[in-house]
Each structure stands twice: as C-alpha cells, then as structure tokens.
Amino acid sequence: MRREGIVRSAGDDPDRALLARLADDPPATSRQGFIALLNAGLPTKRVISQGLLRDEQGRVLLCRLTYKSEWDLPGGVVEVGEAPARGLEREIREELGVDVHARSLLTVNWLPAWRGWDDACVFLFDLGTVDASFTDTFRLQPTEIMGTEWCDVETVRAKATAAAVEMLDAVESGDLPVYREAPPGPE
Template identity: 75%
Template sequence: MARLADDPPADSRDGFTAILNAGLPTKRVISQGLLRDEQGRVLLCELTYKQEWDLPGGVVEVGEAPSIGLVRELEEELGITVEVRDLLTVNWLPAWRGWDDACIFLFDLGVVDSSITEGMTLQPTEIKAVHWCDPSEVRSRATDAAIELLEAVDAGSLPAYREAPKQPE
C-alpha cells in the first residue's frame, strides 16, 4: 500500500484510520421506495439498462444517508419529490450477473394518486417508462429480487433485515 509524504503518520489515529479505510471492503448501498397508488398497485420503473422492471430508487452516494439518496434519485430520475416514511426492511442481495453484492434499504413512500406519473420528468438515460403494476404484472415484469421482496411485503412477513435468495444467472 503506497503512502504519500503528507499522509498522517501510520502510528497516529488518523494514519491508522486512513490505512484501514483504504484496505477494508466497501458495500454498495441501494435505496428503493415502495410507492402505491389508490388501487394498491406498485410503481415500477422500466429501465434502459436491463429488461426487467424495478422499484424506483438507486445507488446511494458515498457519505449520503440512504433516505436522502432515495429522495435525490427520485428527483433526478423521475422529477418528483417524495416524503420518505418508515424503513420497511434492509435486503441483502448476493452477487448477481456480474454485480457485486449489495444492501437495499426499502422505504415506504406511501400512497399517491395514480395521476402523479403524468407529471413525471423521466431521466432518459436510465428510465424508459414507469408503470403501476398489480401482483400479476409484478411477477411477469419485475426483477426476481423485486418479485420476491414484494411478495414478502404483501404476505406481511417482512423482518427488519433479510437476505434475498441467490438468483439464477
């Protein structure tokens, strides 16, 4: 591991912390929101970079709180401002299709009028379209991880922390 001349001494608190931070693993954190309409349908995003649809949200930036990251992602990608309510669960995802493992923070975004989608400004590099989906549409269109997660939400069997099953490649 290289050190620069102006790095704090390795035997100091700051130097020791810097050495550990440089070598310890990092974990990707994703925040997603569960947004329902007045009919109980779930909002899913049709993405530009994968075939399956997914819950709105995205990767949390370094130093950013998961709830703040979710608000930022929905402002950037959908052009809406949301109120983040309760944390529903933290869902660990194993590595899949070349992606490293990650932790998803799933937040409740409440119930809104379905017409909210008419006023959305979609970020075209990431979002093709948004769709209100009933359970059968979720099962036919969503990512396997989102299907499994939403079925657990609907069954009421959602612990504070969970581990998603490994998905087939």
C-alpha cells in the same frame, strides 16, 4: 490514504490492495492515519435504496430501466457518505424529476452477486400512497429510465426482478423481517 486498486495474484497467493498517500495525509503512525489506512483497505459494500410507492388502487410503481430487462422499484445506488433515505430521495429526484419523502424503513435485503454485479444491501422504504396522476409530473432521466407503470400483483410478477417480487410478496403477506437475504438470481 485512498485505495487505488487491487493487484491480483496467481495461484494461492493473496491479492494486494494498492493504497495512495497524499502529502497532506496524516502519518500512518497517528490515530487518524491508522484509521485512514484501515479504512482504505476494508471491503466496501454497495448500498441501494428503493421505494415502495402505491397509487390509490394499491398498485405499485415500477420503473423500466435501460440497463436490464426486468423492471424494478424506483431508487438507486446511495453515494458514499449519504444516508440511505436521502439517497433514495435524491435518486428519485434525479431519475423521475419529482420530490418524495422516504417514510419508514420496511426492510434491508441483502442481494448476492448477480450477472456481474457485486453483492449489495437494499434498503426498502415506504413512500406512501399517491394519486395515479402523480406519474404525469415525472420528467424521466432517459439514460436510466425508459418508462414507469403502476402495476398490479400479476404485472409485478411478470415484469419485476425476482428479488423485488419476493420482497413485495413479503410486504403483502405482512411477514417482512427487518433483515432478509434474497436467494441467488438466475444468470
């Protein structure tokens, strides 16, 4: 059983989900079929994993992205069925061309819908400290990453998304809860 789309209704009528059932899917009356039916109709939430990577001077690595004006922490969208830490490692391998190891989870940050994007949960992982020359080994994926830069606090404030700035401020202050909710961003 798979979700094929949403039929939008007019007025106060509820929207309807279109589901597809393949010939080899279990019957909807079976336990497995019933779970598949429920799963196909449940809401999905985008999961993003980002990494906090610092150089020996304490500067933070930011990426200049092709699809938005603000810079952001390295990382990206986690694939369906992929663990957030593994998704971060894969995204960095794909976009920066290097291997990193996601260490401890620093926080989970809920992002409200923004500029046409649906809401999402961001997992922020510590990537440790590296020599600043680490960026010399990057092979940037040009469809997503225009550049990278080690940024001090002032540069982060000037270039990064408001959500990233707020999250990094919480890291710096030591007041970082396990779960956070970012305020709505400007349109």
